[in-house]
Amino acid sequence: MTTTATPHIVTLIDSLRDARRTTSPEVALDSAGIRATLADGIYSLLGEAQPTIPYVIRPSSFRRDVATSSYTPYGRMRGALITQLMRLIAIDFPIHDLFTDAVAAWRASEGASELVEVFAGLDDDERARLATEVVAHGVVLQQRLGIPPSSWLPRTAVRSAIRLGGGGVILRDHIDLVIGSANGVGSGVALIDITTSILDESMERALRFHAVVETLKSGLAPRFVATLSTATGQLWRFNVDNELLHRGVGEILSTLDALVAGR
Amino acid sequence: MNGVTQRDLTNASLEELCDIKGVAQAVITSEQRDALAARFRSIPTGHHRRLDAWMVEKAGIQSSDFAWSPITTRRVLGNAALRYVERSPQLSYSDAVYEALADQLDRAARGHARTGSLGQWIANLANPIVGIVVAEATTWATQMHQMMGRLGPDIAMASVDAYYDVAGARTTLRGRRDALIKSEEGRIVIRFRSGLPVRTAGAGLRADLAVEALSDPQGHVAQRIIGIWPEAGVALALDGTMETLRAGARDLVRSAIVEHRHYTRIAA
Numbered sequence: 001m002t003t004t005a006t007p008h009i010v011t012l013i014d015s016l017r018d019a020r021r022t023t024s025p026e027v028a029l030d031s032a033g034i035r036a037t038l039a040d041g042i043y044s045l046l047g048e049a050q051p052t053i054p055y056v057i058r059p060s061s062f063r064r065d066v067a068t069s070s071y072t073p074y075g076r077m078r079g080a081l082i083t084q085l086m087r088l089i090a091i092d093f094p095i096h097d098l099f100t101d102a103v104a105a106w107r108a109s110e111g112a113s114e115l116v117e118v119f120a121g122l123d124d125d126e127r128a129r130l131a132t133e134v135v136a137h138g139v140v141l142q143q144r145l146g147i148p149p150s151s152w153l154p155r156t157a158v159r160s161a162i163r164l165g166g167g168g169v170i171l172r173d174h175i176d177l178v179i180g181s182a183n184g185v186g187s188g189v190a191l192i193d194i195t196t197s198i199l200d201e202s203m204e205r206a207l208r209f210h211a212v213v214e215t216l217k218s219g220l221a222p223r224f225v226a227t228l229s230t231a232t233g234q235l236w237r238f239n240v241d242n243e244l245l246h247r248g249v250g251e252i253l254s255t256l257d258a259l260v261a262g263r
Numbered sequence: 264m265n266g267v268t269q270r271d272l273t274n275a276s277l278e279e280l281c282d283i284k285g286v287a288q289a290v291i292t293s294e295q296r297d298a299l300a301a302r303f304r305s306i307p308t309g310h311h312r313r314l315d316a317w318m319v320e321k322a323g324i325q326s327s328d329f330a331w332s333p334i335t336t337r338r339v340l341g342n343a344a345l346r347y348v349e350r351s352p353q354l355s356y357s358d359a360v361y362e363a364l365a366d367q368l369d370r371a372a373r374g375h376a377r378t379g380s381l382g383q384w385i386a387n388l389a390n391p392i393v394g395i396v397v398a399e400a401t402t403w404a405t406q407m408h409q410m411m412g413r414l415g416p417d418i419a420m421a422s423v424d425a426y427y428d429v430a431g432a433r434t435t436l437r438g439r440r441d442a443l444i445k446s447e448e449g450r451i452v453i454r455f456r457s458g459l460p461v462r463t464a465g466a467g468l469r470a471d472l473a474v475e476a477l478s479d480p481q482g483h484v485a486q487r488i489i490g491i492w493p494e495a496g497v498a499l500a501l502d503g504t505m506e507t508l509r510a511g512a513r514d515l516v517r518s519a520i521v522e523h524r525h526y527t528r529i530a531a
Contacts, residue, residue, distance in 0.1 A: 031273070084395065091357050091401060093394035101391035108392040109333050109399075150355035153409070155402040159494050161459045170459075183412045217496035219273035 011146030012228050012235050016190055019224060031215045034245050041253040042165035045260055050168050055259045057252060058172045062205035073118045079196045080106050081134045082230055083176055085141055086194050087156040090177055092147050098138035099131040137196050137230035144233050152179040162216045173213040182220045190224040199229045199236055208248030211240045267465035268500045277413050280500045283448045283486040289505045291482030299512055303432035306519045315437040316467035319514045331384040333399040339381055341403030342441060345420050360400040406493055407455050417446045425478035436515060438474025449486040459495045466514050468501050473511030484508055
């Protein structure tokens with residue numbers, strides 16, 4: 001893991017640029033093995049019986065126990081608004097007012113939803129509090145993200161949904177920013193998660209989940225997973241290797257085990 | 264390859280799906296076209312019917328609540344952007360999306376865009392929403408082009424979707440197609456889809472393949488159609504046999520019947 005302790009100098013994009021320049025030893029990543037291990041583990045947990053409602057595992061399944069404040073409607077709104085700002089920054093789109101631009105973009109993207117209704121029901125004080133938080137997080141985002149060059153093929157809000165165990169388990173993921181190409185020999189893809197909460201161990205688990213889902217989805221493992229906390233400006237970056245992927249698989253199976261036991 | 268084949272999106276699987284050596288090309292005869300037209304004419308309609316794979320997948324239910332949003336614009340703008348990139352490979356995906364956006368705005372400004380069209384919708388958007396529209400379309404175009412790069416050198420964007428107007432039946436069939444692989448062995452139609460494939464995804468692909476074949480003046484059927492769900496990491500494929508084509512046509516006729524019953528119920 002690489003932790004950057006100089007938040008005012010290095011952007012996440014700078015950090016990835018440096019990492020991409022560094023030639024790391026070629027690691028043969030076993031995507032077929034990852035899928036087989038998951039399939040075996042799911043079979044041992046579910047057996048042959050298909051659940052009537054599939055078990056859904058998301059990044060939040062790994063974070064909920066630790067970062068509960070981020071999963072209040074207020075925290076989710078803040079996160080959703082920061083995601084919209086990130087999308088505008090990633091394509092170098094001019095932002096005039098961090099809060100109003102984020103709200104306009106979010107409402108257009110989200111359409112009608114429970115969270116939009118909660119937003120509409122905020123009183124003036126609550127809205128002002130949300131605005132000041134979004135602006136504070138947005139400033140950190142502008143300082144610490146950096147603008148990915150178009151040659152890095154930035155993609156934003158990339159969704160994944162992988163059915164496993166004959167449809168009994170669905171892994172749902174949402175990556176804020178994906179850069180690099182999976183084509184050619186080896187993969188140069190970096191998966192970036194922007195969070196408005198602080199970075200902790202649960203974030204590491206969420207990053208490993210991202211890496212496993214991307215590997216299952218494309219048949220190619222990503223090269224890096226990284227995260228930026230707009231609460232602290234802290235950056236984490238991990239090189240993806242077999243150990244990381246297998247730990248991710250183990251955590252998915254533990255989470256599924258807990259879900260099965262709780263149903 | 265009989266029936267629907269499902270594969271993960273590994274390079275080996277994609278190579279297998281793109282191999283159509285030995286798959287014979289079926290041809291639709293004018294008698295078959297006439298028979299299909301007769302079937303559609305036998306289903307009364309008080310308006311001009313528009314049928315597509317989406318309706319087949321939804322068992323004939325018309326989409327009544329369509330609204331433009333950054334997500335619903337991404338295929339139109341993203342595919343138009345990829346056609347720009349094919350013509351001018353030096354363009355970045357986001358620059359190409361801006362070109363596609365400018366085309367839409369130009370049509371709206373000249374008064375060529377009809378009410379409710381994408382051009383008119385974009386023309387009235389606030390600035391940050393335009394940004395999200397560009398971000399969605401850029402992401403779509405980038406992902407699709409990345410996937411196309413894994414499908415071999417013969418792949419190219421389809422210039423338009425396939426349309427077939429059924430003679431004397433006030434019915435237009437639309438077959439969506441995002442890209443085509445044309446080689447000496449024949450052609451493969453490629454569809455890029457969002458989300459997870461639903462149970463009726465195979466029927467949708469059959470309908471797209473049938474309309475694509477009907478829209479060909481010589482009636483040549485593509486050897487295969489491949490539906491790719493990049494978000495799910497899954498591809499479904501169907502060979503263009505006469506049996507597949509008949510099933511696709513039957514599903515479209517069935518959709519017309521369901522639609523007719525739906526309108527009859529409303530009228531009653």
